[in-house]
Amino acid sequence: MISIQNLQFHYPNSEFRLTVPEFAVSPGEKIAVVGPSGSGKTTLLNLLAGILTPKQGKVRVGEVAVSDLGDAGRRDFRISNIGFVFQDFELLDYLSILDNILHPYRITGALKLTGEVRQRAVHLAEQMGIAGHLKKPPGELSQGEKQRAAICRALLPNPSLILADEATGNLDPTNKNRILDLLFESVAEHDATLVAVTHDHELLPRFDRVVDFRKFQQGAGSKELGAKSPLPPTPDSQHPTPASP
Amino acid sequence: MNSLYLAWQYIRFNKFKTIILVASITLIAVLPLSLEILLAESERQLLNRAESTPLLIGAKGSALDLAMNSLYFDDEVPELLTMAAADRVYDTDLALPIPLYARFQTRGHPIVGTTFDYFDFRKLKIAKGQPLTMLGDCVLGAKVAAELELGPGDSLVSSPENLFDLAGVYPLKMKVVGVLTPNHSADDLAVFVDIKTAWIIQGLGHGHQDVTRTRDSSVILKRSEGNVAANAKLFHYTEITDENLDGFHFHGDTSIYPVSAVIAVPYDDKSGTLLRGRYLEGDESQLIILPAEVIDGLLQNIFRIRNVLDAVIALVGLATLLAIVLVFTLSLRLRQREIQTIFKLGCRKATISRMMMAEIVLILMFCAVLSSAALGVIDSNAEELVRRLFIG
Numbered sequence: 001m002i003s004i005q006n007l008q009f010h011y012p013n014s015e016f017r018l019t020v021p022e023f024a025v026s027p028g029e030k031i032a033v034v035g036p037s038g039s040g041k042t043t044l045l046n047l048l049a050g051i052l053t054p055k056q057g058k059v060r061v062g063e064v065a066v067s068d069l070g071d072a073g074r075r076d077f078r079i080s081n082i083g084f085v086f087q088d089f090e091l092l093d094y095l096s097i098l099d100n101i102l103h104p105y106r107i108t109g110a111l112k113l114t115g116e117v118r119q120r121a122v123h124l125a126e127q128m129g130i131a132g133h134l135k136k137p138p139g140e141l142s143q144g145e146k147q148r149a150a151i152c153r154a155l156l157p158n159p160s161l162i163l164a165d166e167a168t169g170n171l172d173p174t175n176k177n178r179i180l181d182l183l184f185e186s187v188a189e190h191d192a193t194l195v196a197v198t199h200d201h202e203l204l205p206r207f208d209r210v211v212d213f214r215k216f217q218q219g220a221g222s223k224e225l226g227a228k229s230p231l232p233p234t235p236d237s238q239h240p241t242p243a244s245p
Numbered sequence: 246m247n248s249l250y251l252a253w254q255y256i257r258f259n260k261f262k263t264i265i266l267v268a269s270i271t272l273i274a275v276l277p278l279s280l281e282i283l284l285a286e287s288e289r290q291l292l293n294r295a296e297s298t299p300l301l302i303g304a305k306g307s308a309l310d311l312a313m314n315s316l317y318f319d320d321e322v323p324e325l326l327t328m329a330a331a332d333r334v335y336d337t338d339l340a341l342p343i344p345l346y347a348r349f350q351t352r353g354h355p356i357v358g359t360t361f362d363y364f365d366f367r368k369l370k371i372a373k374g375q376p377l378t379m380l381g382d383c384v385l386g387a388k389v390a391a392e393l394e395l396g397p398g399d400s401l402v403s404s405p406e407n408l409f410d411l412a413g414v415y416p417l418k419m420k421v422v423g424v425l426t427p428n429h430s431a432d433d434l435a436v437f438v439d440i441k442t443a444w445i446i447q448g449l450g451h452g453h454q455d456v457t458r459t460r461d462s463s464v465i466l467k468r469s470e471g472n473v474a475a476n477a478k479l480f481h482y483t484e485i486t487d488e489n490l491d492g493f494h495f496h497g498d499t500s501i502y503p504v505s506a507v508i509a510v511p512y513d514d515k516s517g518t519l520l521r522g523r524y525l526e527g528d529e530s531q532l533i534i535l536p537a538e539v540i541d542g543l544l545q546n547i548f549r550i551r552n553v554l555d556a557v558i559a560l561v562g563l564a565t566l567l568a569i570v571l572v573f574t575l576s577l578r579l580r581q582r583e584i585q586t587i588f589k590l591g592c593r594k595a596t597i598s599r600m601m602m603a604e605i606v607l608i609l610m611f612c613a614v615l616s617s618a619a620l621g622v623i624d625s626n627a628e629e630l631v632r633r634l635f636i637g
Contacts, residue, residue, distance in 0.1 A: 094258030
């Protein structure tokens with residue numbers, strides 16, 4: 001599903017460097033990416049989504065070489081194939097929760113907003129426990145509820161790849177597991193692939209694989225931990241991280 | 246449609262900002278356009294009236310005051326002349342004289358004392374009731390009747406010229422006998438009376454109980470042969486009725502009674518030219534004017550002022566537009582995060598631009614609707630507004 005080869009990326013005027021010699025994710029796989037802040041986890045997600053383009057190397061998602069697409073091509077690919085749950089939800093204040101969930105359908109011609117889509121949005125919101133808030137603006141919702149709305153927005157177009165950046169970061173333990181269940185269900189239902197950045201080590205055993213991002217930064221290639229593998233060492237201070245962008 | 250929907254949601258959410266923006270754009274659009282409408286209307290009104298009045302005769306002084314008072318019944322009363330001025334025109338056999346005495350007011354409207362000839366000259370027709378028949382009668386202009394909700398059978402009281410003049414003339418209660426058809430001029434906003442009624446309002450003619458027949462000795466100061474002097478207890482009539490009509494009288498020769506102007510309607514062009522020639526002597530105490538010339542001069546001044554005003558409005562408009570551009574730019578900066586989100590979701594640049602444009606289009610549409618409504622209201626009331634703001 002995902003393959004990265006010889007990827008190199010850096011932000012202009014920054015010391016930060018991201019080098020990924022090789023990285024692959026199989027279709028339907030659910031992987032967690034862990035690592036200290038500023039190690040480039042979000043950058044990796046942005047590269048996978050085509051929000052950023054590598055300076056060198058190739059990023060492929062399915063059959064598409066995302067890194068070779070032009071700006072418009074990457075945007076079209078992203079909106080049609082990738083569901084992105086952002087770290088800070090990024091819901092629009094002036095839209096109701098329902099409109100936020102339906103937002104991807106309103107900003108592209110690639111997705112058609114039909115009655116069936118609306119029904120699915122309501123159904124998703126019910127599953128996430130926010131059906132009672134659909135007409136409210138995000139400002140009236142708690143952090144956890146906003147997060148769930150953001151997840152609904154990402155899941156609605158049935159993407160083949162779901163990128164979640166701290167998707168459960170703002171949730172209480174009960175809701176964390178519930179949301180993760182929903183993410184996993186959605187992944188299974190649509191035969192999608194999930195790449196989730198998380199700091200929550202309690203959740204790691206639920207993923208198929210955990211990728212310790214610090215290992216990328218040490219230039220030793222990817223050390224990919226097997227499913228249900230022992231947790232990677234967590235104290236960030238043990239491994240100096242590159243300067244954040 | 247989605248762009249418009251999202252733009253509408255954004256505008257709805259940011260009501261206050263949108264209202265301020267729409268109000269500023271509307272104001273800057275409506276201001277010069279409404280001024281244009283009002284100036285065009287004032288030009289039309291001023292010129293129509295002036296061009297339909299061939300010659301005006303008044304006492305030497307301000308030609309503009311004379312024209313404004315005689316044509317539009319302006320509050321500013323020119324130097325007065327006497328009724329003899331009308332007789333003088335009549336004696337030339339060159340024009341028909343129509344005396345005007347536009348000095349008094351009733352409930353904010355001018356009382357115009359004149360003769361029947363004025364109604365024929367201005368082609369004023371009676372819509373309701375009848376023409377003036379006796380002293381104390383008045384005929385209302387169409388808008389006066391509508392505004393005061395008066396008609397034949399009602400009455401109107403003249404306003405005192407000076408509230409502090411305790412010894413002044415009593416206001417006259419006038420009987421409304423008719424209402425004129427609208428003619429879209431100053432006549433619609435005037436109350437017409439016979440010129441003698443105007444003199445009675447001034448106190449030059451009056452009515453009181455017959456001192457020769459009264460039995461109340463406390464009223465009489467001195468009685469001698471052929472003369473009776475009464476004191477202030479003598480009852481003065483404040484309304485002219487069939488019963489007391491005979492008690493009204495004028496002291497002295499009415500030819501020395503005041504008029505504010507005389508409209509001279511020459512029988513032909515040559516007569517007009519000859520009549521004007523009669524008033525060109527150096528020691529002439531009277532003034533004859535071509536109202537169209539005077540008003541044209543006034544309009545030239547208005548247009549000069551308008552040019553300055555246009556320039557000021559253009560500058561203010563430019564400043565406002567720059568401020569609006571700044572508002573949009575700052576708004577875009579404030580919305581960078583939102584734009585980033587839309588971009589991250591996969592929205593194309595063109596779609597983002599279309600969404601922003603949709604907001605601008607919606608705002609401009611609101612402005613257009615509001616401006617059209619405001620201009621519509623101004624346009625439909627231009628006649629009235631011009632009279633109240635510029636002429637009246």
